[in-house]
Amino acid sequence: MLAMNFRGARQIRLDRHKPEPEIKHPYDAIVRVTRSLICGSDLHLYHGRVPDTRVGMTFGHEFTGVVEAVGSGVQKLKVGDHVLVPFNVACGTCPHCKQELYGNCNESNPQATAVGGFFGYAHTGGGYDGGQAEYVRVPYADVSPTVIPKGMDLENAVLLTDVVPTGYQAAEQGGIQKGDTVVVFGAGPVGLMAARFAWFFGATRVIVIDHVDYRLEFARKFAFAEAYNFREMRDPVLFLKKATDYFGADVCIDAVGCDGTGSALQTITGKGLLLQAGDATALHWAINSVKKGGIVSIIGVYGPPWNLAPIGSLMNKGITLRANQASVKRLLPKLIDHIMSGRINPKEMITHRLPLEEVPDAYRMFSSKLDHIIKPLLIPPRANAA
Amino acid sequence: MQTVLEDKIDEFQDRKIADRNRDKRTKDIPGWGMDADPENDPTYPMKHWNGADHERLNYEKAPQQRIDIEVLHSVERPGVTRVFGNSSPPSGLSGAIRRYAYQYSEATATHWMTLILADRINAIEGKITDLAHGILPNPWIERGWRAEWKYNRPAFIQKAATTALLITAGFMVMKRKNKHKSV
Ligand SMILES: NC(=O)c1ccc[n+]([C@@H]2O[C@H](COP(=O)([O-])OP(=O)(O)OC[C@H]3O[C@@H](n4cnc5c(N)ncnc54)[C@H](O)[C@@H]3O)[C@@H](O)[C@H]2O)c1
Ligand SMILES: [Zn+2]
Ligand SMILES: [Zn+2]
Numbered sequence: 001m002l003a004m005n006f007r008g009a010r011q012i013r014l015d016r017h018k019p020e021p022e023i024k025h026p027y028d029a030i031v032r033v034t035r036s037l038i039c040g041s042d043l044h045l046y047h048g049r050v051p052d053t054r055v056g057m058t059f060g061h062e063f064t065g066v067v068e069a070v071g072s073g074v075q076k077l078k079v080g081d082h083v084l085v086p087f088n089v090a091c092g093t094c095p096h097c098k099q100e101l102y103g104n105c106n107e108s109n110p111q112a113t114a115v116g117g118f119f120g121y122a123h124t125g126g127g128y129d130g131g132q133a134e135y136v137r138v139p140y141a142d143v144s145p146t147v148i149p150k151g152m153d154l155e156n157a158v159l160l161t162d163v164v165p166t167g168y169q170a171a172e173q174g175g176i177q178k179g180d181t182v183v184v185f186g187a188g189p190v191g192l193m194a195a196r197f198a199w200f201f202g203a204t205r206v207i208v209i210d211h212v213d214y215r216l217e218f219a220r221k222f223a224f225a226e227a228y229n230f231r232e233m234r235d236p237v238l239f240l241k242k243a244t245d246y247f248g249a250d251v252c253i254d255a256v257g258c259d260g261t262g263s264a265l266q267t268i269t270g271k272g273l274l275l276q277a278g279d280a281t282a283l284h285w286a287i288n289s290v291k292k293g294g295i296v297s298i299i300g301v302y303g304p305p306w307n308l309a310p311i312g313s314l315m316n317k318g319i320t321l322r323a324n325q326a327s328v329k330r331l332l333p334k335l336i337d338h339i340m341s342g343r344i345n346p347k348e349m350i351t352h353r354l355p356l357e358e359v360p361d362a363y364r365m366f367s368s369k370l371d372h373i374i375k376p377l378l379i380p381p382r383a384n385a386a
Numbered sequence: 387m388q389t390v391l392e393d394k395i396d397e398f399q400d401r402k403i404a405d406r407n408r409d410k411r412t413k414d415i416p417g418w419g420m421d422a423d424p425e426n427d428p429t430y431p432m433k434h435w436n437g438a439d440h441e442r443l444n445y446e447k448a449p450q451q452r453i454d455i456e457v458l459h460s461v462e463r464p465g466v467t468r469v470f471g472n473s474s475p476p477s478g479l480s481g482a483i484r485r486y487a488y489q490y491s492e493a494t495a496t497h498w499m500t501l502i503l504a505d506r507i508n509a510i511e512g513k514i515t516d517l518a519h520g521i522l523p524n525p526w527i528e529r530g531w532r533a534e535w536k537y538n539r540p541a542f543i544q545k546a547a548t549t550a551l552l553i554t555a556g557f558m559v560m561k562r563k564n565k566h567k568s569v
Contacts, residue, residue, distance in 0.1 A: 007509065007512050007513075007516075007528060008505075008506075008508070008509025008510075008512055008513075009509065010529055010530075011509075011525075011528045011529055012528055012530075013527075013528050024451055024452070024472055025448070025449070025451040025469055026448075026449060027448055027449075027469070048505065048506075051498045051499075051501035051502050051505065052484065052487075052501045052504070052505065053505055054473070054474040054476075054480075054505070054508055055474065055508045055509055055511065055512035056473070056474040056512070057473045057474050058473065073449070089469070091447075091448055091468065091469065093445055093446040093447065093448070094445050094447075095438035095439045095441055095442075095445055096438075098436065098438040098445070099433050099434050099435060099436055099438055099439070100432075100433065100434045101432070101433055106467070107447060107448065107467045107468045107469060108467055108469055108470075109467060109470070110457055110458070110459035110460065110463070110465075110466040110467045110470045111458060111459060111460060111488075112460055112492060113460050113462040113463050113492060114492050117467075117469075117471075123458070123471070123473075123474075124501075126467075126470060126471045127457070127470060127471030127472065127473050127474070128471030128472075128473060129471065129472075129473040137472075139451075139469045140448070140469065169432065172431065172432065173432065274499070274502070277498075303498075304492060304497075304498045305493075305494070305495050305497075305498045305499075320428060322428060322432075324432060327432065330432075330434075360527050360528050360529075360530050360533075361527075361530055361532060361533040363530060364529070364530020364531075364533040364534060365530070365533045365537065367530075368530075368533075368534065368538060370533060370534070370536075370537035370538050371537045
């Protein structure tokens, strides 16, 4: 089958002869991919920032597909079902899954206890081949995969596998109250959704910070937010303090993660010398820009082992730090409703629709922010096969 | 090697105290549970607390996926998870380095930095395998140069020219040095 094939940092091949996946466990399903997205999280892999990313792996954790086969223990899912597959691999019965922390399952990732199981996310994410391919093995098929509701646009459905719930959880973790001022760092798909959802929790001011002008422009329209370019500031923290009457924001959301930029010190120590796991500029700004007693929500991904962050200010300012991988299944019912009722139409973020065969270009375009890209969608040649 | 506490965890010295406290004595500890407040939970509403954490490892588990490839597992867990990914098992030199890394916990830089090293070596192994199979490097497609050429031409040309210039300059400097040596 056709599949994306990782060859090392910033090198991606279209593999034309990857063996098709097989059922390996009674709870497995095999899914024929109909739509697949590239995520900001994939860029961390692409840039070689996630330890134990092995050559030959197929990435992709945001996909929809048609069930082609199921294992002997699968009861709910049926061959022919068209499903959206949440990015978390989750068993449904461990203490974490039982408490709806599906992003922190205890039985889906042997390689790392600090990380849940994710499709196509290195061995640090469990070693699963992902959905930037024609077929995928989907474990615990009865737990997370969800039949796409009748009448839902396929592009909205595939965005429900990660970006929409992730943006929602970013805002939810912020503990936003009516009247709050919320600052979102990062105007990528996740930050855009977080900004959009901040209003759902009652924010009265939403400020988005990035350095890519076309994304800031998009944030103004899509998320009704004030949007500012940090390259036009000498000190973004000072800007935000002044913009909030020298008080600080009530809630700061880091939707950037370890591929951030904006501070020479962070770039040199993180990306140059590897003394920390990438660049934590956004987190640094978030902690410094929030008010005393405020909340910082981290949804951007940072890698092990550590990052430079102003922990002293966390304590002195009495900041609450909340963070997690999104728990997609937990949020699906609410978010399906938000889409079906027309309150949100996330597919507006999909700017590029490319055949799976062009996956190397798609990565480079997304990484270098070419052609005003916001979210690239891949369509495998067999997407419409009967 | 000296045995350390984590090697004899089943009979560690204060286990008795731990067990006694858990089984019967907690209620005798003055003030036990007095200030417990279910609302004092910053994980709400992300975590639907139901006490399942206290079941520790005695929860309902799926059947074990057959371990028919080499699966490295974190030393911070008792074994392989019931289900695991079957992409790219460890192999070659990078595989040996990965095996070494997995002897250390996720709290150590040794674990993660060694894995990063293995990743870099793995990429070189990939190139060698490619050459052995007659697959030549194709940065135009695989590194996305085509996309840069299409959408970012001036910057791309500038970067390519700078790189070429630096390489040529490097060669010239080396040539000079060699000349000096031979004289
Ligand atoms: N926790 C989760 O469950 C989860 C799920 C999906 C994605 N993520 C993470 O969310 C982050 C964003 O994902 P995305 O798809 O939107 O990625 P993206 O790469 O499209 O967006 C990141 C944006 O941040 C901007 N940026 C860089 N440095 C910045 C800084 N210092 N301040 C403000 N903005 C800055 C970039 O210009 C870019 O527009 C990534 O780290 C991704 O891994 C987390
Ligand atoms: Zn994602
Ligand atoms: Zn679980």
